[in-house]
Amino acid sequence: MLIFNILPSSGSGGQCRRQVCALLALIASAGAARGQTAPPPDTLTTRRHRLPEAQVRGVRPERFAVGSPRLEVDSAVLAQYRGGTAADVLGAREGLYIKNYGPGQLATISLRGTSSQHTAVLWNGLNITLPTLGQNDLALLPISGNTQLAVQPGPAAALYGSGAVGGAILLRTDPDWRPGLRGSVQADAGSFGLHGGSLEARSASAGVAVRVAASYRHADNNYPYLLREPAGLVRYTMQNAALRHQWSFSPDLAWRVGAAGELTATVWLTDTDREIQQGTGVAGSNARELDQSHRLVLGYRRATTGGGQWSVRGAWFEDIINYSDQGAVSNSRVRTTQSQAEYTAPLGPRASLRLGLEAQHFAAVVDGYGPEPITENRAAAFALLRYDPRPALRLSANLRQAALPAGLAPLAPTVGAEWDLYQAAATDSLAATRPGLTLKASASRTYRAPTLNERYWQPGGNPDLRPESGMGYELGLRHRARLAPALALETELTAFHQLVANWVQWLPLGRAAPIRPATCARCAARASKQARRCGCAGAATGPPAGWLTASPKPRKPRA
Incomplete structure (x- = not known):
């Protein structure tokens, strides 16, 4: 709309007539312009309109882990290790203690002074820890099968279940709903016969998102080493340490069912053939191990009209370990079926409650x-x-209560708190990224169910083993500073005290008796400023050859 102000003039009549004519011409031209740019008729009520569909986002368990630290690998960093494994990423980027026996060999983690059996590994919210061993070899978890990787140190059995005594490793493959087709190719090469690569392709439309990822790796590991002998230092070449092959294939599918539902299907297939590296003073070993894992997860979640969300998941896992050494063979195959159902409800604008069952x-x-x-x-x-x-x-x-074959596990409660002592004024929508100082505290009770090896191995298995239990307390301070518009610094200091009771160890119960799993006295782990210390009462040995072992340094038994 054009608005003109007509002011009175003191000029002659001719000038006035010329002004009036110019004004009439301008009004006429304005009317014509308005006619040319007039909007089309309103179609809001006469035509159908397709509104963009809302994405159903799951409420992750980490939302309820208040007071606990969390180490998350950035997606840009994770992309650099698409041809590697979880052991490569966590050891290089997160500063965690990874006990690695060589490239492609056994790699286990120790959190908060506990053993590798005290770290739960979850994939898309479901526990994939080997039920026979109670632990995972991180060298058998290729990164290409996942889009996110995080570690939560500290007791977390209430959130993640059995085994989360020292902490939990969280792997996830979330769908990418960005429209279009994208892909990446990566090739790796290194010394001592290392070569491999990865391939990933993604595509998404309004209702379907697809991702396919694959990776391959090989390493000869024929590196030289020096061994001191009576004649002096002698140079040798490592034998029987090759990673013959390791491949991973992971297709994922997400389908939006209506405006409030989402159906997901995720597959993760891995196959590793490797020679078991011998000690430098051991000769004649030709140990070899074939590890295969087949994992399938189907899930459905739906948002309710009241702001809540319910979800169900079903999973089928198969883990195969075939070990051989000079005619001695030890084969293992475990099939796991899991189901999980949960409902998350808002309790007003400031609270939420999640209830769940799993089997x-x-x-x-x-x-x-x-x-x-x-x-x-x-x-x-x-x-x-x-x-x-x-x-x-x-x-x-x-709170979590588990039912085991031998009875109820210890009740596992957790309480946590976080208080922002100072936080800068909001300049964006993410409060967690604003400069500030946060005080954190938590207290937890945790447990670990006995493994199948500890219960059923012959000879030595003990079906009457009690589950391990423990307590953990921690107090932390997190500081965030903005050094530049695109540069931020975050530091965190955590002091904790952790106590584990009924720690299961394989012990010889006599001179001629076989080793058996038994519970030892209490083991304590304390840390401050990233220092760790662990002591365990009772001698520690390993189960029969061919199985993974990781135990604290043995000390003199005490009552």
């Missing part, structure tokens, strides 16, 4: 268990509460 069924055919297959069932119920009474104060209270 596991194991079917194991292991040479060391005898000729008959072994089956075992486990179940658990959990409740997770998050409450933010003020924007600067966050609280959580979680």
